[in-house]
Amino acid sequence: MPSLQKIDSHPIRVLRTVFQKYGSKRHCTFSEHAPANPIATDVRITISYASRPVSQVGTFELGYFDTLSGRQAIHAVGLKEASRVASHDESIKSKSYSLIEEVEEEPIIADQYSPNRLGAHYSHMGWLPPDSLPERPWSTQNIILQPLDVGRWVTRRILAGMWSVELQVSEIAPEDALVKDVESALAHPNSSSRIRALRNVFDSWGELIPVAIIVGAAISATGILETKITLEPASLHRHQPHVPNSGDFNSFIETQLQLRGKVEKISYHLTGSRPDLLFREGLDVWLKNIRTTRQWEIIKVTKAIPITEIFDSRIQERIKALFANLSCVFYSPLVGVPQTAAFKSIGSEPNSIRRIEIGFSDARIQSLSLHYTNGLIAGPYGCLEGSARTDRIDLAQGETITEIFVWPTDYSIGSLQLVKNTGYISPIYGAVQGVTRSPHLLSGDGNSLLGLSGSYSAIGITELQAIWRNNYEVINYKYTTTFAGGQGGNLWNDLGLIGDRRTARISEIKTWSPYIGFLSGFQTTYTFIAGGHQVEQRSAIHGTEEGKVTKWVLEEGEYITGVCGRCDGISICELRFITNRPSRTSQFTTILQL
Structure with missing residues (x-):
């Protein structure tokens, strides 16, 4: 399998889609292992993730890897459609098969705007915006978060589509190994262990399956628009003499996409075909090569479904019942003095908090922010200027916050101290003397901290409340305190x-x-x-x-x-x-x- 081409300062991990072309343009066969003399009346497709190549005809492995912070946001999913052979013929439209059609449109330049870096990253890789993705049974509703790097993010892409593929859910069957993993997880002795086992399964196999895709090649660039700059619509400059390039490849892409001097924090990515050909011979030769290449990839996803939808109804109902029976969250009592400026953040799942950052002085807690594993940030809330000191508590995989000690004053949260499930206890942040109100213990009784709510003023955090995930862990202890x-x-x-x-x-x-x-x-x-x-x-x-x-x-x-x-x-x-x-x-x- 050809090596994956990458253009970015980050380690891009994308889905590999490989079509190998045999036969005529209209009647052709696509297969990773085609026969020596292929029958030219069938269309057979193998779409595989690069690290797990497969040879079965009619097998699809579809997925997407979000590169933000090197974390997999949506994982590769293995699924199998048993013995499906779709004929590339008009008669296919009268049948119930999934549609595989040639894209007739000419290559275009498409722009998409996003309110934050996370949304821009999805656009960069051709995916639906995060808020348009379907909910999974384990999702927490009404998540209130401040996404990372809010700004005027724009993605500009040259899209050269070759084939569109639409999969019908009724035609998709999960791999036997996936079914075995799910049934094994559901066989655990109690709800909490079943949830943990299922999360491990979905971390490995994935959460979403793309079912409507465009296959071809694309050139993508994403960044933040410069102040007072408006990005005008662009069109491809075709059939122009190619001038040999002496600069770097990124500058060449920036020129091709007509973004020079308009976008900052820009990153580039080329999907499908040959970047060396584009750089050496120019856009026209590269686009012409796309018609005959054997290296097409997924360039756009227009519909996705939760992985749970490919299971039979019995397994689906068991998974839904398991998560529906949980009382998702519970709240500790509010501590402190209320103010009009309120905040609230709730993570989407247990163990979803990656880092907590605290700004504090010798008198009070001045600011708080929570960083989640999906790249989103809640906050910072409070007084953002003049914090005497800042510190952070990082949570490794499997670590959670289970208790928070709070010392309030008449005007603010004077001090706080965080406790991990591992037994680690943070320093006391804020005032270490002169606290004027009773100390409080905000305890999850062994459960994981999902988020925080409260209020703040110009001087800092004035009120605090912990939000816990309920019934996730088996509770074998309980804290009580009095003053x-x-x-x-x-x-x-x-x-x-x-x-x-x-x-x-x-x-x-x-x-x-x-x-x-x-x-x-x-x-x-x-x-x-x-x-x-x-x-x-x-x-x-x-x-x-x-x-x-x-x-x-x-x-x-x-x-x-x-x-x-x-x-x-x-x-x-x-x-x-x-x-x-x-x-x-x-x-x-x-x-x-x-």
């Missing part, structure tokens, strides 16, 4: 010291007190199982080491079941820890600054 005491003091959080939360317990508490009624320091020892062994982890001393030391050690198998005490509205006056052994109760009479 007592006053404001002020330095913030601290020991959760990051706990290795295995399933086996962790507090095994020792140590305090320092210089005199009765005052607690100067506090330290906790945590015990958990790691690598089959019991491990102890001591916290930092919160406060100072002044005064008498009091140590309370919990016995083996003993754990704290409750905390009670007294406070005067400013500080903690008394703490009492209750364990699963009622005869053993600790008591620290303190003034504990929180």
Whole structure:
């Protein structure tokens, strides 16, 4: 199979479509493995993805690879139409077969405008806009996101179509291996494991199948229009003497598409035929060569269906029921002070958040933005100017945010801290002292964070709410929290010291007190199982080491079941820890600054 030609600074991965021509123009046979003396009355097509060549006549592997950030947006899909041989004859129109027709139109220049980079990338590769693609059963409705690189994006393409192909869904049957993978996923013991297994299947086989395509060759260029520039309609400059080129190929394409000086951040791509011939001999020779080439590819997709539609009704109903029975999202309580400027972002699926960026100062959280795996960005929301510092939390595959600690003030979100399902806990971002309201724990109880909502003002984020995916994970723990005491003091959080939360317990508490009624320091020892062994982890001393030391050690198998005490509205006056052994109760009479 000929090597794929690429023109771009990014690693372009596109669908390979190979037609090999035999016979006359009207009666011809297309097959990757045609016989030595082909029968010239049939049209047989093999469309295959480059890394998975197939030889079966009548087999289609159709798909599209979005190059944004190197991520596969829609994957190659394998499907088989059993023993289909379509005759390229007028009589085909009176039959129920899929249509394969020669494109009679001359090559044209077509322009398409997109509101953002993601849409432009789909146009660049000849696909429908993202919002025109059909929904899949696992999609989350009403996604509110700010796409990446909003601007005046334009795609200009020279399209030389040779054949149009329309597949009827009723004629398409999935590969046996695909059916086996789906049935195996549906056989998992519970809903959450079935969902995870199905997502792996669709990640491998794909989510969408193109069913209406144009095959031929194309030259594409995509970029952002320069300020105050309007792109006028263009026509092909045919039958002009070719001037040998001494420059680079990208500049040559820019001239052919009449884009010089009009578009910035431009990228190029040539699909089908020979780029060397275009560069060396010119446009007319290249277009003429397209009529006889054996390297045509898909240049335009006008209709696609979800992969689930090619399965029989029994499997389709099982998949729909699995996702329909989920309560997709739930919301934590709102924390903070509401403002008129509100925001909301929800990802399309579990594990869809790739990165969270936080702008903060010593007084508050100033801005938030969420980057999703499909290339879209929610935000940034809040005060975009003058953030003293910024930081980011990256989420690898399989990582999610499961808890958020929030410390609000009277005017804004003072601080926050994020917890991953792996046990990682971020630093406390924002103010580390002087918080004037009760801290809050926004917990997904093991579920994945899908997005955030809230409000903001000119100074930063003022209100925050977490949006969680419901019933995706098997929940084996639940967090609850309460607050007592006053404001002020330095913030601290020991959760990051706990290795295995399933086996962790507090095994020792140590305090320092210089005199009765005052607690100067506090330290906790945590015990958990790691690598089959019991491990102890001591916290930092919160406060100072002044005064008498009091140590309370919990016995083996003993754990704290409750905390009670007294406070005067400013500080903690008394703490009492209750364990699963009622005869053993600790008591620290303190003034504990929180």
